[in-house]
Amino acid sequence: MMKHRIMIVDDDPITRMDLREMLIDEGYEILKECKNGEEAVEQSLKLLPDLIIMDVKMPILNGIKAAKIIRKKLDTAILLLTAYSQRELIEEAKNSGVTAYLVKPVTEVDLIPAIEIAMSQKQQFECLSRDIQFLKKKMENRRLIEMAKGKVMEFMMMSEEEAYQWMRDYSMKNRVSLGTVADLILKQQDVYN
Numbered sequence: 619m620m621k622h623r624i625m626i627v628d629d630d631p632i633t634r635m636d637l638r639e640m641l642i643d644e645g646y647e648i649l650k651e652c653k654n655g656e657e658a659v660e661q662s663l664k665l666l667p668d669l670i671i672m673d674v675k676m677p678i679l680n681g682i683k684a685a686k687i688i689r690k691k692l693d694t695a696i697l698l699l700t701a702y703s704q705r706e707l708i709e710e711a712k713n714s715g716v717t718a719y720l721v722k723p724v725t726e727v728d729l730i731p732a733i734e735i736a737m738s739q740k741q742q743f744e745c746l747s748r749d750i751q752f753l754k755k756k757m758e759n760r761r762l763i764e765m766a767k768g769k770v771m772e773f774m775m776m777s778e779e780e781a782y783q784w785m786r787d788y789s790m791k792n793r794v795s796l797g798t799v800a801d802l803i804l805k806q807q808d809v810y811n
């Protein structure tokens with residue numbers, strides 16, 4: 619099991635202690651314990667936990683408001699702990715980007731699967747964002763190559779195929795990628811010789 623770095627946030631020291639014991643028993647790493655939402659925001663931005671387990675009802679800044687602020691800046695998974703299972707609260711929690719919520723008192727039977735699901739969702743999401751980034755880059759690259767090819771056709775009075783071949787030759791001769799060749803052409807650097 620990967621050792622997830624977890625932050626515990628609750629204004630009640632007994633709950634914090636219970637959670638800490640359950641988590642340590644299961645081999646998780648407790649990164650930090652906080653007693654209100656404000657501390658949670660501050661510490662999570664500093665320590666970048668994988669997961670935050672956070673109470674809803676806390677002084678200074680409640681768990682839902684804190685979750686909203688944190689989720690705007692980090693893609694940390696957040697499990698909310700609540701004493702109630704009110705519809706309104708659940709809706710609000712969903713809108714603040716909370717991964718899941720648990721109703722107190724929390725037992726190991728609820729907590730551990732919730733953590734594992736939250737973490738695997740986070741990993742899937744991260745994989746997906748990486749794929750999207752990669753595709754975006756690839757498409758942008760292709761777009762630049764097309765634009766550059768147009769310039770070569772115009773400047774060297776070549777057919778599309780000739781222009782593309784010219785760019786490929788240039789790339790091989792100079793051991794640079796086609797994307798780089800396109801970049802040079804578009805920046806109008808001296809490549810035509």
Ligand SMILES: [Mg+2]
Nearest residue numbers: 629673675676
């Ligand atoms: Mg509380």
